[in-house]
Amino acid sequence: MAPAAAGLDKQVNPEDCFSWDIVEEGSRRGLRTLTLLPEFGGAGADCATTAKVVEEIARGDMGVSVVFAQTLKLIQSLQGAANDDQRARWLPKLRDDDRALMAIGMTEPTNASNYIIPYGPASFVTKATRKGKGWVINGKKRFISNGNRAKVYLLFAQTDPDVGLNQGSSCFIIERGTPGFTTGHVEDKMGERLANNAELIFNDCFVPGEDVLGEVDRGFDVISQFFPASNAYAAASVLGVAVAAYDRSLKWTSERVQGGRKLIEHDIVAAQLAEMLMNIDAARAYIHHAAWKADHRETGWDPTLGSLPKVFASEVSWKVVTKALEIHGAWGYMRDLGFEKLVRDAACFIHSDGVNRTLLLKAAQSIRASVLAG
């Protein structure tokens, strides 16, 4: 994947950075349906296994890891929250098509951190109003990973206009091609370019009542109950970048000679490599802990695990990649070495899946609530 990624990343048009060849090859190898229930043709992998796979893909390219991770986590959410009828109708669509990716639409041009730290009066601008036996959806979502590529979407829309978005929104399952649903602007991102992000646009889009996932007005329950490993997968994606930077640093420092010896033979450089490995291993242990707890909710779920592993892993990745850049000297700054891609990729998860500061605040709220409740 890595050699192909270097060329795709350089494409000027963001849509040209995306590769169906890579998706189809991954699908043929079972990566796309790794988490799908075995009775529906998948491997039924648990969260701990999935997190390891996501990190490994990200070593080759972080954008590709996000393309798959979004699909893998949303399959878990869909099959977890769905009733029997929804499983029977939707899961085969995901199994049978090598291009069947998933996306989740929450963020709007004017609503982002508001859904992570619910702010009382804020409600989704995207509204669903009842019509006959279904709902009519109007509105727009922004920045959606796989937005222009997915086949099946989980979409959040306000169904009760009188309360905040975390209390009055519902989660809808929508297929690409549904009348009234189009995709718009494809984001021109500085990094993670092999994944596309796009607008989702809804103009009087009718969705039947049986495609509400979970209960009406309780869309956030789908997230809290069936999305626990999402943060760990995001963390695994960005950790893969750090591992790639570390691997490249080992190679570079064992070949490049300055001061009469290989760089790795200078203690100050070797110590820097040791610090990188320490941080990577600590981030990975945190990710695996969160993923294991997501698999074993019966042992108790700590809500901070839904926020903090990504914060930690993205900070580790940023630190490792920028230190590795320094180790590569002037060569690292030159585009032809291909190292600068890792810097652009690592920056992505400081914001994606929630801005780190916002996630720290969310974790702080849960710690505070638990302490004050005694």
Ligand SMILES: Cc1cc2nc3c(=O)[nH]c(=O)nc-3n(C[C@H](O)[C@H](O)[C@H](O)COP(=O)(O)OP(=O)(O)OC[C@H]3O[C@@H](n4cnc5c(N)ncnc54)[C@H](O)[C@@H]3O)c2cc1C
């Ligand atoms: C690469 C990428 C992929 C994405 N993929 C998806 C996707 O698939 N689906 C989806 O729905 N969204 C997606 N997003 C959106 C992403 O989740 C949001 O960008 C993110 O939640 C933050 O929103 P924002 O960037 O608009 O920042 P804002 O919410 O505008 O925040 C800006 C700054 O203000 C701070 N801030 C905000 N609120 C508070 C507060 N209450 N108190 C203190 N400080 C605050 C934040 O910490 C941040 O530093 C993606 C974003 C990126 C970059």
